[in-house]
Amino acid sequence: MTGEFNLINKYFVDRQSQRKDVLLAAGDDCALVEMPENVSIAISTDTLVAGTHFLADAPAAWVAHKALASNLSDLAAMGATPAWVSLALTMPEPDESWLKPFCDAFFELADYFGVQLIGGDTTKGPLSITLTVQGFVPKERALRRNGAKIGDWVYVTGELGDSKAGLDVVLDSQCQSKPYADELLHRHFHATPRVLVGQAMLPYASSAIDISDGLISDVQHILKASQVGVSLDVDALPLSKELIQFVDDKRMAQQYALTSGEEYELCFTVPEEHKGVVDTATAHCGVQVTCIGQIRPQEQFELHASGELLDWPISGYDHFKET
């Protein structure tokens, strides 16, 4: 066992990369940072709790990746460039066999996106992780949820539904023998925040959100904020071959794609006049983008497949559900 301060130094302070805008990252009462001119700061906070967001025996590296990726995904959804992160880590004991892989994975992802850990807190208690990430976005240019207009096209990044299938594998041991169980489990914990897509779409998208609660639920946040409706083509939903084989039914895979939370893909809307540039603008981002529908007048919320209107009872994920 080591003291709190030694623990912080060993795993967090000593291995910091240094951004030039970070004047002070640890070792004082606060971190001190400086800002470029003509930007706003985008700030997001997310908590992962053992037993709620991951099983207590989940590999520490997976938990670290998921915690940071989900936060970076919020920055991506605003089109922001990640800069700094604060980490509040609560754990029952200072378990170094857990901390080392946690930190290795955390810093691997942070370094990839040029994000510096600027401080936080280490406390004793039930395992949980709260991150506050901050990034820059050009003034008055952030991708908001409230800019979608009737006629805009609806896009998503990547493939949807895999995270829910991975969660099946976590929660139901019988699913471990299904096809691609390992790959989907990995996908559940190893989402890639779509930071590049968010930045690339800054000049073109009219609204954006990241898919954390499930496509259906998150799209509704855009609809509500923009006071519009939507028509989605279920047959257009991007599905992985792994998911289709795992659930062994294309319609079921589509339902997974519509409701799967913690995907950390982006959903964004693009006006007709920019539809032609989407593929080119995102070509360098290493992920496909797919048009899945169109914005409609308010109160209209339609799912289509094979030209027919679907009537699927679906809702998003909510920690404290209506009862």
Next chain:
Amino acid sequence: MTGEFNLINKYFVDRQSQRKDVLLAAGDDCALVEMPENVSIAISTDTLVAGTHFLADAPAAWVAHKALASNLSDLAAMGATPAWVSLALTMPEPDESWLKPFCDAFFELADYFGVQLIGGDTTKGPLSITLTVQGFVPKERALRRNGAKIGDWVYVTGELGDSKAGLDVVLDSQCQSKPYADELLHRHFHATPRVLVGQAMLPYASSAIDISDGLISDVQHILKASQVGVSLDVDALPLSKELIQFVDDKRMAQQYALTSGEEYELCFTVPEEHKGVVDTATAHCGVQVTCIGQIRPQEQFELHASGELLDWPISGYDHFKET
């Protein structure tokens, strides 16, 4: 029971005061804020966990005050002006009878210091609160821990030791019948962050820290960062009459003052040439400041009382103690 989003709206979003530099506080993937020119941002994160930092049945209003006050105290210790706060609240159930007093107390203190809640997360799990506060400090002027010089005078704000006595009352029911038990209990949960003192001392102090782990422990952070030592006059420690009567022994009260954590008073050092202005500079702050010692050469750490050197075995508080 209400859904997560309703809960957030009811208790947090709808009662927000609006700072002009907050472009977007809730309802999107990130908060968006803007900065004044020529300032740095000071950022601090603290977590309070039920069972570690407070008993699970502690009044919610006390917990809220303590959580925010301890964070604002970190800003105060840098001389920063508080601006924004993010709140990550984890609770077993969305208990409105707990949330209402929590929010009332949280916003009372936030409003007093002009701090706006700009976002956060509400999750299900064991009760804990993580706050990230941010504030401004003029560029290159923040009060650091590393500026103390030999000969500088050591000051503290307020009276020390009361918080530890209040903790006695929390942890030992027999202490409830001691003199001033209620007052000291209140003091433990209702520290006043010394934001005004931090700002007032910006031009004059050579270093500063807030007393969260205990004076002895926190002074040592200044000594280590500044590579100096200290001589403290134990008889000069500011003690409340409540504490002296509670512990019924002046020497014991002094030991409380030296080791009491979670005081959220400031300890700062002032060069000889500014000693004359301390009282005037802090006159409007509503709290006494007391000179308790002087900075000495490195490796020198002395406690004096009545002209004699003391040999008290004392150390600070640490969540994961050396074993």
